Amino acid sequence: MDKKLYSVAATFGNADDIILATGKIASAGYTNYDVNTPYPIHGMDDAMRLKPSKIGYFTITFGLTGTALILWLMYWVTTTDYPQVIGGKPFFALPAFIPITFEATVLLAAVGSALSLFIYFFKFPNNSHPLHDTEYMKSCSSDKYGIYVEAKDPLFDEVRIKALMHECGAENVYDVNYEEDFLTAKFEIFDKKFIGALIVLAIIVSASTYLHLNKLLYMTPFNWMMDQPKVSAQQKSTFFADGFGMRTPVEGTVARGNMPYAYKGQPDEAGKYLTNPLQNNDKNLALGKAKFLTFCSPCHGNTGMGDSRLNGQFPNGPTLHSDKVTNWPDGNLYHVITEGQNVMPGYFRQVTKDERWAIVLYLRTLQRALNAKEGDLK
Amino acid sequence: MSTIDYSVEERLVHGDRSLKQIDDAIVNPLDAKPNIKYILALGLTVTMLMIGAASLGWTFYKGIGVWGNNNPVGWAFDIVNFVFWIGIGHAGTLISAILFLFRQRWRNGIARFAEAMTIFAVMTALIFPIIHTGRPWVAAVYLLPYPNQHSVWVNFISPLLWDVFAVSTYFTVSFIFWYIGLIPDFATMRDRTTSKIKKVIFSVLSLGWRFSNRHWQHYEMLYLILAGLSTPLVLSVHTVVSFDFAVSVIPGWHTTIFPPYFVAGAIFSGFAMVQNALIVIRKIFEIEDLIPLKTLETMNKIILVTGTMVGYAYGMEFFIAWYSGNQLETFTFINRAFGPYAWAYWIMVSCNVLSPQFFWFKKLRTSIPFMFVIAVFVNVGMWFERFVIIVTSLSRDYLPSSWAYYRPTMFDFGLLIGSFGLFFTLVLLFAKNLPAISIAEIKSVSEGAQPSHHGESNHSANGTHGDGHNG
Numbered sequence: 001m002d003k004k005l006y007s008v009a010a011t012f013g014n015a016d017d018i019i020l021a022t023g024k025i026a027s028a029g030y031t032n033y034d035v036n037t038p039y040p041i042h043g044m045d046d047a048m049r050l051k052p053s054k055i056g057y058f059t060i061t062f063g064l065t066g067t068a069l070i071l072w073l074m075y076w077v078t079t080t081d082y083p084q085v086i087g088g089k090p091f092f093a094l095p096a097f098i099p100i101t102f103e104a105t106v107l108l109a110a111v112g113s114a115l116s117l118f119i120y121f122f123k124f125p126n127n128s129h130p131l132h133d134t135e136y137m138k139s140c141s142s143d144k145y146g147i148y149v150e151a152k153d154p155l156f157d158e159v160r161i162k163a164l165m166h167e168c169g170a171e172n173v174y175d176v177n178y179e180e181d182f183l184t185a186k187f188e189i190f191d192k193k194f195i196g197a198l199i200v201l202a203i204i205v206s207a208s209t210y211l212h213l214n215k216l217l218y219m220t221p222f223n224w225m226m227d228q229p230k231v232s233a234q235q236k237s238t239f240f241a242d243g244f245g246m247r248t249p250v251e252g253t254v255a256r257g258n259m260p261y262a263y264k265g266q267p268d269e270a271g272k273y274l275t276n277p278l279q280n281n282d283k284n285l286a287l288g289k290a291k292f293l294t295f296c297s298p299c300h301g302n303t304g305m306g307d308s309r310l311n312g313q314f315p316n317g318p319t320l321h322s323d324k325v326t327n328w329p330d331g332n333l334y335h336v337i338t339e340g341q342n343v344m345p346g347y348f349r350q351v352t353k354d355e356r357w358a359i360v361l362y363l364r365t366l367q368r369a370l371n372a373k374e375g376d377l378k
Numbered sequence: 379m380s381t382i383d384y385s386v387e388e389r390l391v392h393g394d395r396s397l398k399q400i401d402d403a404i405v406n407p408l409d410a411k412p413n414i415k416y417i418l419a420l421g422l423t424v425t426m427l428m429i430g431a432a433s434l435g436w437t438f439y440k441g442i443g444v445w446g447n448n449n450p451v452g453w454a455f456d457i458v459n460f461v462f463w464i465g466i467g468h469a470g471t472l473i474s475a476i477l478f479l480f481r482q483r484w485r486n487g488i489a490r491f492a493e494a495m496t497i498f499a500v501m502t503a504l505i506f507p508i509i510h511t512g513r514p515w516v517a518a519v520y521l522l523p524y525p526n527q528h529s530v531w532v533n534f535i536s537p538l539l540w541d542v543f544a545v546s547t548y549f550t551v552s553f554i555f556w557y558i559g560l561i562p563d564f565a566t567m568r569d570r571t572t573s574k575i576k577k578v579i580f581s582v583l584s585l586g587w588r589f590s591n592r593h594w595q596h597y598e599m600l601y602l603i604l605a606g607l608s609t610p611l612v613l614s615v616h617t618v619v620s621f622d623f624a625v626s627v628i629p630g631w632h633t634t635i636f637p638p639y640f641v642a643g644a645i646f647s648g649f650a651m652v653q654n655a656l657i658v659i660r661k662i663f664e665i666e667d668l669i670p671l672k673t674l675e676t677m678n679k680i681i682l683v684t685g686t687m688v689g690y691a692y693g694m695e696f697f698i699a700w701y702s703g704n705q706l707e708t709f710t711f712i713n714r715a716f717g718p719y720a721w722a723y724w725i726m727v728s729c730n731v732l733s734p735q736f737f738w739f740k741k742l743r744t745s746i747p748f749m750f751v752i753a754v755f756v757n758v759g760m761w762f763e764r765f766v767i768i769v770t771s772l773s774r775d776y777l778p779s780s781w782a783y784y785r786p787t788m789f790d791f792g793l794l795i796g797s798f799g800l801f802f803t804l805v806l807l808f809a810k811n812l813p814a815i816s817i818a819e820i821k822s823v824s825e826g827a828q829p830s831h832h833g834e835s836n837h838s839a840n841g842t843h844g845d846g847h848n849g
Contacts, residue, residue, distance in 0.1 A: 015829040035591035038397060038566070039822040040598055043829055044591050053599035059607075077531045086533055096535035099618055103543040106611050110551045113600055114558060118585060121596045126586040140589050141569040143397035212516075217527075221512035224441030 003177040006130040008158055009148035010165035010173045011139050015041050018145035021168035022047040025147060028164070032153035036131075036140035055113055055121060062112025063105045070104035071097065128182060136174045148176065261348065267335045274331030278357045288362030291355045295347055296363075304366050315343055326367050333360045395667070397821050404813050404820070405567055407663045412810060415662050423802040430796005433789045434509065444789045451772045451784035456506045458764045459797055462647070463503035464545065464619055465640070465760065466801075468612055469648025470496025471552060474559075475608035478601075484676055486819040487669045491659065492652050493556040494814070498804040499651075500549045502797050537621040544618040551611055555604050558597070561587050562818040616640040623767065630710040630771035633698065639691040646684035646730070647760035650753035653677045655802075657750050659809050668815055671744055678743040681756060685734030688763075692727065710771060718783055719770045726766050729759025 012018045018035065025033050026049055035044060078084075079091045089096065118124040131137045131148075140146040149161050165173050231237050231245040240247070249255060263270040278284045293302065299317030301307035306319035319325075325333070337356045340346040351359070395403060412420075437444055447454045470492035477485040511517040532539050564584035571577050587593070620636035653674060660669045699711040714723050733755040737743040774781045808814065821827055 015827060019829045036589040037591060037594070038589060039562070039818040039827065040591070040594040041829060045595050048591060050592065050595055053596045055596050055599050056603060059603050074534045078534060082529065082531055086535055089535060093535050099537075099540040099614070099621070100534060100543045102610075102614060103540075103547040103618075106607050107547040107550060110554055110604060110607050113603060114554045117558075117596055117600045122585075122593055124585040124587075125582070127581050129586060129588060131588055132586065137588065138569040141566045142401050216513075216515055219513065219515065222438070222514075223512075224443070227441065 003180075005151045005158075006176045006178050007148040007150045008161050008165075008173070009134075009136045009146055009176050010162075010170035011136065011144035011146045012169060013144065013171050015145060017169045018147065019043060019047050021147055021165065021170070024164060024168060025149065025161075028155070030149050030153050030155055032150040032156075034148060036137070036146040036148070038141060038143065038145075041145070053121075055117060058116040058120070059109050059113040062116075063109030065112075066105045066108025067101055069108070070101055074100065130176055130178050130182065134174065134176055136172075136176060139172070144171065261338055263331075263335060264339070267332055267339075267341075270335035271329040271332035274329075274334055276330045276334075276357050276360055278354065278361055280361055284358050284361055285365060287355060288358035288360070288365075291351060292359050292362050295351060296359065299344070304363060317344065320363060321367055321370050326371070330357075330360050330364075333363060395824065397824065397827075400668075400820055400824065401566060401570065401817060403665060403668065404815050404817050405570060407665075408567075408811060408813065409571075413662070416806070416810065419658070419662065420803065420806050423799050423806060426795050426799025427803050428796075428799070429792050430794075430799055433792025433796060437509075437789060437793075444787060446784060446786040446790055448782050448784060450775060450780050450782050451769055453768050453772060454784055455786055455790040455794060456510065458761065458768055459794055460503050460506040461619055461640075461764045461768075462761050463499045463506075463797060463801070465616060465644035465764075466648050466651045467496040467499035467503070467548070467552070468616060468641070468644035469652045470494070470499070471548075471555075471608050471612040472645055472648065473652070474555060475605040475612065478605045479609060482676075483823050484673050486823050487815055488652065488656060488673060488677075489819065490556070490559060490816040491656065491809070491814045493552060493559065494808045494812075495648075495652055495655060495805060496552045497549065497556060498801050498808070499648075500545065500552065501804070502801045504545065504549075505797065505800070537618065537625045540618045541622055544615045548611060548615045551604070551608055555608060558601065558604070559816055559819075560812065561585060562589065563813045563816060565589065566817050567813070613641055616644045628771050628775055629704075629706040630714070630767065633695065635691060635694060635698070639688070639695075642684050642687040642691065643730075643760055643763060646681060646688055647757055649677050649681050649684065650756035650760070653681070653753045654750060654757070655805055657746060659805075659814060663809065663814070665815065668820060671746070674746070674749065675740075675744050678737045678749055678752075681753065682734045682737040682743075685730055685756065689727075689731035692731065706776065710774070713774055714766060714770045717770065717774065719766065719773070722762050722766050723770070726759050726762040729755040730763060733759070 010021070012021060015037075018037065018041065022035055022044065026047065035041075035048065037044070074097050075092055078093075083091050085091075136146055136148070147165075149156060162173055231239075233246060235245040236243055237245040254260065263274070292304075296304070298310055299308050299314065300320055301309070301317075304320035306317055308314070308316040310316075334356055336344070337351065337359060338346055338348045347356070445455070473485050473492040474489045474496075478489070508514050508518045532542075561584055564580050565587035568577060568580035568584050571580060617637035617640065620640035623631040624633060624636040626632060656669055656674065660666050696711050696715075699707045702708075714720075733752050736748070736752060742748050769784050773784050
């Protein structure tokens with residue numbers, strides 16, 4: 001098969017010669033030519049009459065896209081998808097978003113312009129260019145300065161170009177031919193290797209995605225904080241002979257502040273013998289009000305009218321302004337708060353002794369408010 | 379007195395190598411069998427790495443309790459190491475981006491190496507936050523799709539999240555910068571190699587680079603743009619790292635001086651680390667003429683300047699602690715200098731502020747053994763700076779009843795040693811397998827590389843050309 005000429009190329013030994021030769025080729029009106037130098041030569045862009053690179057426009061476009069995207073994301077997340085008050089700041093806290101906005105701008109600008117350099121400006125990756133693996137390329141990648149004119153240039157004239165090169169002091173002049181493989185090869189989209197590569201890629205991506213979504217995400221996280229050398233509730237103990245982790249108090253002892261209630265199951269005795277130790281003052285009433293609103297009001301209502309806030313999800317508590325309750329002695333009320341009555345549970349675990357008496361005081365105030373006497377107006 | 383002629387630019391590359399010999403000098407050691415110096419160095423760093431791996435394995439097995447962290451000092455060696463290594467990276471970007479914008483052409487010989495150190499330093503630093511996540515296998519390996527089963531987003535106003543964005547952007551942009559610089563060198567190695575496998579590898583990595591001037595034109599412009607983007611980026615990274623502390627309310631952390639102070643310190647320690655590594659690498663690979671003494675001397679000047687800036691920051695912190703009239707702030711600083719951690723504070727001051735002052739003397743800053751030792755001191759001092767900031771502030775905060783003294787355990791030290799092992803292992807592997815000096819950039823500043831412009835059309839003189847790729 002005949003060889004097909006790609007270009008005529010020449011190499012030069014120093015930077016001055018290549019600038020001179022480039023100037024002559026450019027002024028001779030050739031357009032399909034290029035210079036290959038191991039490093040960029042100062043003044044070569046002028047000699048080749050190249051316009052300034054436009055890659056900066058890509059950078060600013062990508063950068064501003066990054067700014068807009070990240071601001072939109074943060075706006076959407078913090079105001080629409082999952083608004084949360086953090087540190088008392090507004091949902092869209094612009095000053096606090098500046099660092100991330102800046103980083104995203106730089107990230108997208110850098111990645112975007114690098115990709116556009118390769119894909120748009122260089123048309124890379126391209127390892128099948130006719131220049132690759134030629135003697136010419138190998139000397140240009142090391143220590144020679146090369147120039148070539150492509151055969152497709154409208155003014156192409158092999159003899160004239162070679163003469164021009166020699167005149168400028170070329171060290172070597174080459175004919176660069178297309179490789180035979182390159183000319184005969186058909187670039188089909190359904191090439192076997194290409195399809196094979198796609199299949200392999202698909203398998204790798206699906207396998208790793210499967211592994212990630214189904215296995216890695218559900219592996220037990222590091223939870224050393226749960227794993228401590230202490231005995232937790234309900235755990236077995238190897239230290240005590242009976243093997244129980246939870247211990248009962250020693251028989252016949254009472255822990256501090258845990259004096260047992262003396263009138264278990266005896267409301268009448270409680271009413272007879274117990275008296276409120278607290279004084280009827282603002283402080284105790286405030287305490288009683290707070291505790292009443294926390295523990296009693298859900299069922300008995302905020303003023304004890306039996307108007308439950310639970311809307312029937314739990315049996316309504318009775319009114320506390322009935323004659324029965326109003327005429328009970330304080331000790332009886334205290335007993336009911338402590339032990340409970342009917343469906344009402346005892347509150348001795350949640351409410352301390354003094355707090356219970358404070359509630360009694362507050363309840364008496366509420367009852368008095370409904371049955372006020374004339375003297376109370378003072 | 380000797381007089382110096384400032385009109386003549388000092389030569390950046392010594393040894394009168396031809397372009398071909400530059401290729402040989404840089405690429406041949408990569409193809410040769412490693413020499414005994416290299417194997418010994420690698421053996422040492424891998425041992426250190428294994429110490430770190432063992433400490434980490436034990437931490438994973440037993441739990442964080444094996445570290446010395448205690449109740450007030452919840453942040454200790456791990457964060458100290460993170461901040462230290464992120465700081466080390468800054469020198470690389472400064473050399474490759476900021477000095478490029480300032481047309482400091484002596485940087486050409488060391489830029490590639492410094493950029494690689496940036497990447498490895500950030501990788502080393504990232505070990506520490508990643509092992510703190512509950513599921514490091516997800517954080518390190520496969521973060522897309524973002525595991526958000528509970529639909530709760532990250533907190534965009536938290537400095538810790540800013541840190542994630544800053545450090546990952548910094549890593550990505552540094553990597554792109556480094557890779558783009560490597561492309562012409564990959565192409566040179568592709569055309570030199572005789573091995574088939576290497577030929578395929580370098581062809582793929584070079585993407586088919588043809589040294590075309592139509593490409594160089596865009597390439598140089600992108601290099602300039604990336605340098606322009608990296609410059610504010612590198613300043614932002616340690617600024618954001620300092621926000622982790624400055625945005626909190628602990629006395630000794632809550633100060634506005636932190637961002638500039640952290641950035642200066644980062645450049646300071648980074649230059650010291652690059653200088654140390656370069657001295658070792660040029661010895662192992664015998665490339666003293668490509669990285670001349672003049673380069674090291676200039677780096678020492680930068681160490682002197684940034685060290686003095688750091689010293690100024692230490693003084694200013696004390697001044698503000700007194701001038702603000704804030705009792706807690708005053709106490710914190712007096713406690714730093716004269717409290718239980720006074721030893722760490724004075725190590726920091728003597729290593730960071732006093733030791734670089736020797737570089738005022740030309741004789742000392744051009745002596746390789748001396749500058750090596752000083753740079754080691756600087757790195758010790760900068761590590762202690764982070765230790766002092768983090769540990770002294772936490773160990774004595776607002777409530778005297780919760781004060782406690784922090785003592786690191788052997789596992790803390792093991793992880794510190796391991797981080798050095800990882801970093802230097804990566805550096806050594808890089809120096810043996812990839813061109814640690816940019817071939818194209820060194821060629822562009824060697825003797826007679828650029829046109830003399832005695833000819834007809836040109837108006838730009840060598841070295842002052844506006845749009846030249848100095849690198």
